[in-house]
Each structure stands twice: as C-alpha cells, then as structure tokens.
Amino acid sequence: MRIMIDGRYLPGSARVNRDLLITLRNMAQVLNWGIRYDAQKELVLINSKNSSMPPLPTEYLTDERNEDENARLAGKVVCVDPGHGGSDPGALGPTGTMEKDNTLAIALLLKEKLEKNGATVVMTRDSDTNVAFAEATANEELSARVEAANQAEADLFISIHNDAFTSNTAAGTTTFHYGNKESVKLANLVQRNLADKLGTKNRGARFASFYVLRYTNMPSILIETAFISNPVEEMLLSSVDGRDNAAESICDGILKYFKV
Numbered sequence: 001m002r003i004m005i006d007g008r009y010l011p012g013s014a015r016v017n018r019d020l021l022i023t024l025r026n027m028a029q030v031l032n033w034g035i036r037y038d039a040q041k042e043l044v045l046i047n048s049k050n051s052s053m054p055p056l057p058t059e060y061l062t063d064e065r066n067e068d069e070n071a072r073l074a075g076k077v078v079c080v081d082p083g084h085g086g087s088d089p090g091a092l093g094p095t096g097t098m099e100k101d102n103t104l105a106i107a108l109l110l111k112e113k114l115e116k117n118g119a120t121v122v123m124t125r126d127s128d129t130n131v132a133f134a135e136a137t138a139n140e141e142l143s144a145r146v147e148a149a150n151q152a153e154a155d156l157f158i159s160i161h162n163d164a165f166t167s168n169t170a171a172g173t174t175t176f177h178y179g180n181k182e183s184v185k186l187a188n189l190v191q192r193n194l195a196d197k198l199g200t201k202n203r204g205a206r207f208a209s210f211y212v213l214r215y216t217n218m219p220s221i222l223i224e225t226a227f228i229s230n231p232v233e234e235m236l237l238s239s240v241d242g243r244d245n246a247a248e249s250i251c252d253g254i255l256k257y258f259k260v
C-alpha cells in the first residue's frame with residue numbers, strides 16, 4: 001500500500017493493515033483532512049489542506065504508473081524450478097497428461113510475469129530436459145536444481161510441482177517450506193493467493209524436509225499446485241487459464257513478500 005499526501009508519495013510502501021487504515025481515517029477526521037482509499041490500487045490519498053476528497057493522481061492515466069510497477073522487483077533474482085523434466089515425467093494424470101509439462105508451462109508464465117516486474121529470473125530448465133544431464137538420477141537432478149539456485153545467489157527459490165495420490169478424489173493446493181521464518185512468510189503469501197485464485201481447496205502452507213528446500217541458501221518454497229491425479233484438477237493444470245492463474249498468483253505472492 002502506498003500513501004500520497006497532497007499529490008506526493010511518501011517514501012516506502014506500508015503493508016495493508018486494517019489498524020493503519022483506521023488510524024489514518026481517525027487522523028483525517030480530527031485534523032480535517034480529506035481522505036480517499038483506493039483498494040484496487042492499494043493507495044491512500046490524503047488532502048491535508050481541507051476536508052474535500054483528493055482526486056486520483058493523473059499518472060494513472062499515463063504510463064508512469066506502469067514504469068513504476070515494472071521496477072518493483074528490480075535487483076531481485078528469482079530461481080524458478082519446474083519440477084521433473086526430460087526422462088522424468090513426474091506424476092501422470094488420468095488422461096495421460098504429464099506433471100513435467102504442467103510445471104514447465106506454469107514456470108515459463110511465471111518467468112514472464114516476474115520479468116515484467118523487473119526481476120532477473122534463473123530457470124533450472126526452460127524446456128523438456130533433465131537439469132543435470134540426460135537420464136540423470138533423481139538425486140542428481142535434485143542437487144543440480146539446488147546448485148543452480150545457490151550459484152546464482154538467488155533471492156528466492158520457487159519449485160513448482162503437481163500433487164498426486166492413489167485416490168482420485170484427493171484435491172487442493174499445498175505450499176511447502178523448510179521452516180525458516182522467511183520461507184514460511186513466502187509460503188503463506190503464495191499459498192493464500194494460489195488457493196483463492198485457482199478456487200482449489202486450501203491445504204495450507206506446511207513444513208516439509210524436501211531436498212531442494214533443505215539445501216538452498218535462500219528463502220525457498222515447493223508448490224504442489226493442484227492434484228494431477230484428480231480428473232477436475234488435471235484439467236485445471238493443463239488448461240491455459242489454470243496455468244496462467246497459477247503463475248499470476250505465485251507472482252503476486254512474491255510481490256507481496258518483497259513489500260515491506
């Protein structure tokens with residue numbers, strides 16, 4: 001959320017918070033300020049001269065705002081890891097769709113969205129290949145993914161997977177972390193966005209001791225986007241909209257994470 005007083009932005013960006021909004025509204029009442037809250041743009045406008053409502057800034061009609069948005073992740077390096085690939089298809093859906101294809105499609109969309117916001121994106125793979133080398137073992141694959149993130153000194157590591165279970169009724173979205181504070185924070189933000197936007201059951205942000213979470217040096221999460229073993233979610237995961245919504249929610253979660 002940003003705060004603009006008399007047409008000028010306050011430096012920094014505060015977290016959206018009900019108490020802060022109420023405090024600002026009460027201050028406005030007492031001090032006879034005009035105040036306006038634009039929820040969509042996460043902007044509080046204050047007119048300290050009199051109690052009339054401040055107008056929306058004209059920059060919303062120009063490209064200036066976009067330029068500003070483009071820089072929101074400037075200087076950040078995000079390592080995006082599409083699960084499986086090459087000789088490892090991951091889990092298979094009831095109609096034969098492959099986890100490795102869904103994870104790559106979501107990851108490529110995520111890359112695009114992160115780059116639009118100014119981030120540098122390091123992909124562990126950007127096509128249907130193994131990460132270490134052709135026919136690499138599962139362990140070789142995992143350590144190659146960790147190495148890619150650590151070598152790039154990425155600020156975040158985002159591993160994308162699809163969940164699977166023997167029963168085809170299992171459903172929902174889960175985001176895993178390895179328990180450190182920053183990873184938990186990131187996992188919570190991404191998880192909430194994902195379940196909301198995909199309309200899937202929110203299975204929560206949870207602890208897991210996955211290799212890629214244990215050995216990466218930066219805040220890291222592993223996302224089980226939805227269940228490929230569930231016929232409805234299989235469709236969601238292979239659809240253009242489902243993939244785009246997943247990427248969008250992950251990107252939004254990352255933007256929220258970096259907002260102080």
Ligand SMILES: [Zn+2]
Pocket residue numbers: 083084090091099161162
């Ligand atoms: Zn997987």
